[in-house]
Amino acid sequence: MFAVQYDRFGGPEVLHLGTAEAPRPGAGQLRVRVRAAGISPVDVALRSGRTPMGARLPLPHIPGVDVAGVVDEIGDGVDGVAVGDHVFGVLDVAKLGGGSAQFAVLPLWAHKPATMSWAQAGAAGSSVETATRALDLLGLQPGMTLLVDGAAGGVGSVAVQLAAARGIQVVGTARVDNHDFLRRLGATPVTYGPGLAERVDAAGTARVDRALDVAGAGSLPELLQLTGDPAAVVSLADFTAAAHGVRLSMGRLAGEPDGRHGLRAAAELSTEGRFTVPIEAAFPIREATDAHAAVERGSRRGKIVMIVDDAPGT
Ligand SMILES: NC(=O)c1ccc[n+]([C@@H]2O[C@H](COP(=O)([O-])OP(=O)(O)OC[C@H]3O[C@@H](n4cnc5c(N)ncnc54)[C@H](OP(=O)(O)O)[C@@H]3O)[C@@H](O)[C@H]2O)c1
Structure with a gap:
């Protein structure tokens, strides 16, 4: 071949x-x-x-x-x-x-x-398998607010939509050029980087229940400040996570449970016009x-x- x-x-x-x-x-x-x-x-x-x-x-x-x-x-x-x-x-x-x-x-x-x-x-x-695994680990319930740090990329853009489909309010970080893109996906956009907690507050978010670090850009201290609980944060990319008491989730193929349900759910949401x-x-x-x-x-x-x-x- x-x-x-x-x-x-x-x-x-x-x-x-x-x-x-x-x-x-x-x-x-x-x-x-x-x-x-x-x-x-x-x-x-x-x-x-x-x-x-x-x-x-x-x-x-x-x-x-x-x-x-x-x-x-x-x-x-x-x-x-x-x-x-x-x-x-x-x-x-x-x-x-x-x-x-x-x-x-x-x-x-x-x-x-x-x-x-x-x-x-x-x-x-x-991206679907990773986002689904992370959302499952975070124990999200409808009505909660999730912050996704690194929301415009491959995993983040999928995580935003899958979370919104679960009835979650999503705040997503991206560079300013990507803010309209995030709005179309169903997230309230804020800019990433130092001062995140203040910008999330200024965006009118009353509280952040859970946070997903997709970017691995060093935001864990701010995500802990926003959620107030290491158990409410999952990182996909920050290898210092354990030092903050935060879970780092690696791939299903590295030993985590079957991810097929996430692929099926995304396919179904796509047929309903709720996922791309x-x-x-x-x-x-x-x-x-x-x-x-x-x-x-x-x-x-x-x-x-x-x-x-x-x-x-x-
Ligand atoms: N643990 C796992 O199972 C797993 C699985 C898949 C991927 N990953 C890891 O997850 C990470 C993201 O993967 P991906 O496919 O989504 O990558 P990607 O498509 O390259 O997206 C990365 C995003 O990060 C954003 N970003 C850049 N600098 C940032 C900063 N300082 N703070 C916050 N966000 C920032 C960018 O946003 P802008 O475009 O708005 O600048 C970009 O959209 C990679 O490190 C990848 O290796 C882990």
Whole structure:
């Protein structure tokens, strides 16, 4: 099969389109012919070799934790899906390889609703799984107020919508350019950075019941000031969280409970017109280097995704 891959760690320039052996699905897994593959900060971190897990990846490696595609092979013990179905989900890149390829094997998936484009579905998996896991951990109840720090990015933009759909009042941080974007997603926008508590107050928020740190930008002391309780805060990206008494939630594939319910719930909300996956930019797979560079630039509205239609052999 064709695949974007790298055989040494480094910047986006280490990526190249080549060939690789097509993966086969094991028990509980599906293989898809890939239509779209999202790119996330974790893909960039793994490619750079900066992370302990990245440095252990066998090379060459096919990056990409998110994918959507057409089912073409079904592993043992998988029910409720047929060859030809459209699905999206999350990959276990360390064990099964990533989604920047002609075929990919999914351990965690849900049916793609017709209301999600291929680009949206291809970018959805890990953001939906992560946001759902974090909202579940926070024990949110309808009527509570949640502050999302880093609300305009891939995970934040999804977390805002999923929380709003649960009847939560959401305050989201973003740079000023993204405030209208956050309003459209259903959040009251405030600017991130020092002085957050005062700006949240000035925005008319009476109290903050829970806080989700998506950005990992050092805001935990202010999130504790706002909520008054370490148990009311979850971080997805701040490795100093434990020193503040705050939970750091890592990926389902790193050992947390089944995340499939989140994918199904997001699909259902999409069919009801209450959820979308904001796409900042879509690149053809042969422009993988540009797509990874776009993720590295940081500030954005939603996700970066690669479309696999025009690769060689399609
Ligand atoms: N633990 C897990 O399971 C898990 C899973 C997925 C991702 N993550 C991590 O979560 C983080 C975010 O992922 P993502 O995909 O959402 O990234 P992303 O799409 O790059 O979005 C990051 C957002 O952070 C905002 N930001 C930048 N500087 C900030 C600051 N000083 N304070 C607050 N927000 C700031 C940006 O907002 P503006 O655009 O408005 O500037 C940007 O939209 C990454 O570190 C990623 O590795 C963890």
